[in-house]
Amino acid sequence: MSATQPASTTGRIPSRTSGEEVIESEDRKQTHRIVYAIVENQRGVLHRISGMFRAKGFNITSISIGGTSSPDLARMTIVPKGDEDSLQLLVKQLQKMIDVIEVGIMTHSESVARELALVKFETHDYKGRNAILDLSNSLGARAVDIARDSIVVEFTATPERIEFFIIEASKSGVVKEIVRTGLTALKRGLQ
Amino acid sequence: VSKISGSKALIKSLQNEGANVLFGMPGGANLPIYDELYNSEIRHILVRHEQLAAHMADGFARVSRRPGVCLATSGPGATNLVTGIATAYMDSIPMVAITGQVATTSIGRDAFQECDIMGVASPVTKYAFQPLNPALIPDMVKKAFHIASTGRPGPVLIDIPKDIQTGEAEMEFSKNVNIRGYNPVVEPDPVQIEKAIELILNAERPMILAGGGVAIAGAFQELQALAEALMCPVATTFKGKGVFNETHPLALGPIGMHGHLEANRLILEADVLLAVGTRFSDRSTGKVSDFVPKTTVIHIDVDPSEINKNKKADLGIVGDVKASMRMMINSIVHRAQRGETQKWKKRFAEVKENCKNEWKIDMSKVSALSILKKLREVLPHDSLVTTEVGQCQMWASLHFDVIEPGTFYSSTGLGTMGFGFPAAVGAKVAAPNRPVLDIAGDGSFNMTEAALATSVLDNIPVIVVILNNTMLGMVAQWQRLFYQRRYNGVKLYGIPDFVKLAEAYRAQGLRVQSVDEFAKAVRLGLRSDVTTVIDIPISPEEDVFPFVVPGTALKDMVIA
Numbered sequence: 166m167s168a169t170q171p172a173s174t175t176g177r178i179p180s181r182t183s184g185e186e187v188i189e190s191e192d193r194k195q196t197h198r199i200v201y202a203i204v205e206n207q208r209g210v211l212h213r214i215s216g217m218f219r220a221k222g223f224n225i226t227s228i229s230i231g232g233t234s235s236p237d238l239a240r241m242t243i244v245p246k247g248d249e250d251s252l253q254l255l256v257k258q259l260q261k262m263i264d265v266i267e268v269g270i271m272t273h274s275e276s277v278a279r280e281l282a283l284v285k286f287e288t289h290d291y292k293g294r295n296a297i298l299d300l301s302n303s304l305g306a307r308a309v310d311i312a313r314d315s316i317v318v319e320f321t322a323t324p325e326r327i328e329f330f331i332i333e334a335s336k337s338g339v340v341k342e343i344v345r346t347g348l349t350a351l352k353r354g355l356q
Numbered sequence: 357v358s359k360i361s362g363s364k365a366l367i368k369s370l371q372n373e374g375a376n377v378l379f380g381m382p383g384g385a386n387l388p389i390y391d392e393l394y395n396s397e398i399r400h401i402l403v404r405h406e407q408l409a410a411h412m413a414d415g416f417a418r419v420s421r422r423p424g425v426c427l428a429t430s431g432p433g434a435t436n437l438v439t440g441i442a443t444a445y446m447d448s449i450p451m452v453a454i455t456g457q458v459a460t461t462s463i464g465r466d467a468f469q470e471c472d473i474m475g476v477a478s479p480v481t482k483y484a485f486q487p488l489n490p491a492l493i494p495d496m497v498k499k500a501f502h503i504a505s506t507g508r509p510g511p512v513l514i515d516i517p518k519d520i521q522t523g524e525a526e527m528e529f530s531k532n533v534n535i536r537g538y539n540p541v542v543e544p545d546p547v548q549i550e551k552a553i554e555l556i557l558n559a560e561r562p563m564i565l566a567g568g569g570v571a572i573a574g575a576f577q578e579l580q581a582l583a584e585a586l587m588c589p590v591a592t593t594f595k596g597k598g599v600f601n602e603t604h605p606l607a608l609g610p611i612g613m614h615g616h617l618e619a620n621r622l623i624l625e626a627d628v629l630l631a632v633g634t635r636f637s638d639r640s641t642g643k644v645s646d647f648v649p650k651t652t653v654i655h656i657d658v659d660p661s662e663i664n665k666n667k668k669a670d671l672g673i674v675g676d677v678k679a680s681m682r683m684m685i686n687s688i689v690h691r692a693q694r695g696e697t698q699k700w701k702k703r704f705a706e707v708k709e710n711c712k713n714e715w716k717i718d719m720s721k722v723s724a725l726s727i728l729k730k731l732r733e734v735l736p737h738d739s740l741v742t743t744e745v746g747q748c749q750m751w752a753s754l755h756f757d758v759i760e761p762g763t764f765y766s767s768t769g770l771g772t773m774g775f776g777f778p779a780a781v782g783a784k785v786a787a788p789n790r791p792v793l794d795i796a797g798d799g800s801f802n803m804t805e806a807a808l809a810t811s812v813l814d815n816i817p818v819i820v821v822i823l824n825n826t827m828l829g830m831v832a833q834w835q836r837l838f839y840q841r842r843y844n845g846v847k848l849y850g851i852p853d854f855v856k857l858a859e860a861y862r863a864q865g866l867r868v869q870s871v872d873e874f875a876k877a878v879r880l881g882l883r884s885d886v887t888t889v890i891d892i893p894i895s896p897e898e899d900v901f902p903f904v905v906p907g908t909a910l911k912d913m914v915i916a
Binding site (some may be wrong): 168204205212213216220250253254257258260261262263265266282 | 474475478479482483484486503535536537538659660661663665841
């Protein structure tokens with residue numbers, strides 16, 4: 166089963182006359198690259214970085230932060246909102262920050278990118294519950310809590326697959342709560 | 357190793373950094389530091405409001421090109437510093453601001469005079485430290501000075517809880533500093549520099565745009581050598597005013613909203629623009645999309661995030677402007693003569709001459725223009741000049757030529773009214789043997805006049821020239837031009853009487869009614885060992901022209 170396609174595949178609208186500026190759709194302007202940053206794992210770092218985003222007017226889709234193999238370093242994965250120029254400015258501002266040790270940009274194809282979602286459904290009959298369990302099994306998600314009239318499914322996948330799962334599963338049960346970690350990503354292979 | 361207190365470690369660390377002057381005000385949460393200062397050789401200069409301490413440290417730093425240090429207590433003391441810190445941040449001035457904080461056991465409990473100054477100051481500091489263990493203080497101070505003074509300089513805050521000031525620990529004072537996430541690029545890429553030279557030497561109408569970065573790097577000689585080697589005119593930004601002798605035949609003066617006629621006109625004719633140490637601020641460029649749209653722009657800056665931020669560069673070079681210009685000069689020396697530029701030389705000489713003739717200043721009448729022109733005649737070339745913000749500042753930019761590079765200081769980024777006077781006091785502390793003068797307006801001077809107390813009691817004599825139009829003049833000008841003269845909140849009615857005010861602080865107050873009287877008053881001030889305030893009543897409704905109206909381009913400059 167394939168996940169929903171990201172909206173980015175919409176093509177260029179051809180220009181009417183040659184020489185006229187090509188009109189690009191909003192989606193094409195949106196960068197699809199992911200930024201990671203290795204940062205000092207200390208008090209106030211998240212505040213400084215999120216404060217910089219606010220102060221400089223950068224918007225982001227998600228940010229996730231967690232430990233690394235070194236206890237004094239943390240790793241952030243940032244999915245920026247905006248075009249390629251704004252991505253470049255964001256990266257430069259990150260590089261400028263004293264708590265930031267390393268910044269990199271990844272494309273989806275050169276990286277493994279995953280997000281974890283926990284979704285709680287309200288289910289009143291076996292039919293609905295089984296449909297959600299079947300869907301979960303077929304996508305590689307799993308139920309982590311099953312109560313009398315609810316079920317919690319854990320799904321680690323790309324954001325697009327998670328969205329697909331939620332839309333499909335909501336046909337069989339009422340979505341009560343969703344929690345998502347935001348994207349985390351690593352580059353493929355050793356450079 | 358014996359243990360010492362956090363306060364003692366702080367003082368020792370400051371001395372290790374060569375910080376021998378500190379501008380500050382005591383309070384409950386920095387008493388242990390003041391007690392240590394009692395025995396130290398650091399010169400403490402008391403202010404009457406913490407904002408003045410920050411501006412004084414700023415003025416001190418601009419002149420000495422070393423971090424200025426200011427000290428305040430927690431809560432309101434710390435927040436009072438913020439305007440001064442933000443001013444320094446916007447103008448990339450090295451500063452170390454030290455604040456007391458409530459004890460670690462009280463943090464987060466809304467204790468008396470508690471304020472999360474780390475959070476407040478975060479967007480206006482290059483970095484902020486809060487030691488939670490006294491043993492961390494030496495390392496943090498070392499790092500603070502390093503961060504403040506290297507790369508693109510800026511203010512750094514050290515917020516020290518009271519129990520950390522009194523707490524004792526074994527201290528290690530290292531000479532080395534290593535911050536793994538902070539390695540500013542200084543040396544430019546020689547390949548990029550060669551590309552830049554190629555572009556300039558092949559240009560027909562090259563021009564240099566010098567920003568404040570030239571002053572920060574102290575690259576005055578390099579700029580002049582480069583301009584002369586290329587025979588290329590030099591415009592500056594307002595922050596860069598005076599980085600190049602403004603009476604030099606190649607000088608055009610500042611561009612921008614109230615830029616010089618010749619600068620705003622000629623920059624539009626340049627085919628290659630070498631921009632050094634500037635961020636292309638909106639006040640310099642006018643509508644940025646119409647700013648030199650067809651010109652090839654080479655942009656050199658020590659801060660990589662400035663390249664392509666406001667203005668797209670055709671060639672961006674990251675590096676210290678001094679090192680970059682040196683590299684360029686060395687390379688040019690070894691080259692054959694450049695292409696034909698006689699036409700361009702003739703052209704800019706002609707434009708300069710025409711623009712000069714456009715200004716007719718009536719020296720028999722008191723006006724901002726005649727006063728500033730006279731001031732240039734009377735004031736020694738090595739004097740240090742600060743300005744306040746508003747019309748007085750723009751008139752200074754237009755009609756006071758800086759001759760010795762690097763002697764003009766203004767709050768150009770944040771535009772902080774009240775900056776000039778305390779900054780002048782700080783400048784005088786850094787250069788006690790030079791005359792220091794603040795070009796002020798009545799509105800601005802009113803904001804930080806309490807620095808008179810410090811200047812008198814600590815024997816820091818400066819001269820303040822108040823162009824007194826009894827108005828918040830720049831706001832009034834905008835209300836005249838854009839709001840149908842509906843004056844609101846701009847009339848100050850000549851209150852206070854600045855002569856009496858000066859006398860109340862035991863300073864010298866003089867009011868002048870003619871240009872000759874003004875010249876005499878300045879000479880008196882230059883000889884005086886006490887601060888002199890010269891009050892000059894001028895017309896309340898004089899406008900600053902030329903004017904590039906906000907939202908329009910340099911080409912739309914309004915002359916009068």
